[in-house]
């Protein structure tokens with residue numbers, strides 16, 4: 001097999017899909033501590049100097065990471081808010097209507113009364129003022145919505161989780177937005193922000209169910225490596241989740257489009273699949289991605305790629 005030049009140059013790479021079955025998953029023993037990630041400086045560049053990378057490293061002040069979610073009232077945004085708050089983040093759940101936001105936050109807090117989740121309702125413009133922001137609107141609203149609050153997002157890491165999909169008869173098909181992906185469209189709307197694509201593949205139901213781990217790999221890509229590391233550090237705190245640095249934002253096209261495949265599998269097999277890549281040991285993303293703390297021995301063997309079939313286990317009877 002020819003060598004593959006890549007970030008993860010070890011073992012054999014491939015992917016597996018696991019059907020999520022909440023009834024046979026073990027109880028969740030893990031409760032993540034609250035930690036803080038400093039905002040990336042406004043003059044950070046795509047090249048990620050050592051200082052900028054250091055700025056994206058976890059801080060030690062003990063203050064919670066503050067995150068705003070734009071379009072937070074939908075299933076995806078509300079689930080993400082729930083999970084982020086459970087790992088110790090303080091979340092502003094944004095909406096075009098503060099009353100809708102209040103209703104959704106009340107529902108989350110009512111569902112998880114013992115978790116002491118710190119989620120606050122607010123307008124999208126309030127969510128945009130948090131140090132880190134996630135866009136969770138429908139795909140065709142993401143770039144225009146981001147542009148509307150661009151002044152608040154300057155110099156910040158902005159994650160997008162939207163997928164451009166259409167349902168044609170009983171098939172899910174990917175749509176290719178202008179610039180190739182939703183994330184690239186948002187980056188074009190926010191030239192002074194550090195946009196990362198992330199969290200496209202996690203079903204909201206699982207993301208928001210705090211009784212279970214997240215199950216799966218979270219693919220992240222960005223033209224700003226410090227943005228990837230910043231989001232990865234947060235994702236890695238989610239029990240069961242593993243953040244993977246998937247390179248530049250151009251890969252968002254594939255990541256977003258692949259969601260159509262997962263949705264199709266869900267329909268065909270009447271389950272909800274999660275993505276898990278094989279051939280990657282779980283080491284900090286800053287090491288695998290070539291960050292400042294890469295130890296010796298982590299740039300060794302070549303890999304080959306192969307595609308795994310879904311486990312027989314994941315196909316319902």
Ligand SMILES: NC(=O)c1ccc[n+]([C@@H]2O[C@H](COP(=O)([O-])OP(=O)(O)OC[C@H]3O[C@@H](n4cnc5c(N)ncnc54)[C@H](OP(=O)(O)O)[C@@H]3O)[C@@H](O)[C@H]2O)c1
Pocket residue numbers: 071072073074075076077094095096097100101136137138139141145161162163164199200201202203204205
């Ligand atoms: N659902 C999932 O399981 C899942 C998982 C991973 C990723 N995603 C992706 O995440 C994104 C959001 O998913 P979702 O299911 O939560 O979507 P959704 O319910 O359709 O939309 C999310 C929120 O966006 C706001 N919104 C709707 N239309 C808008 C517009 N034209 N302009 C500005 N804001 C608007 C609404 O909030 P307000 O009306 O309160 O402003 C809505 O509650 C999608 O692109 C999806 O592909 C979804």
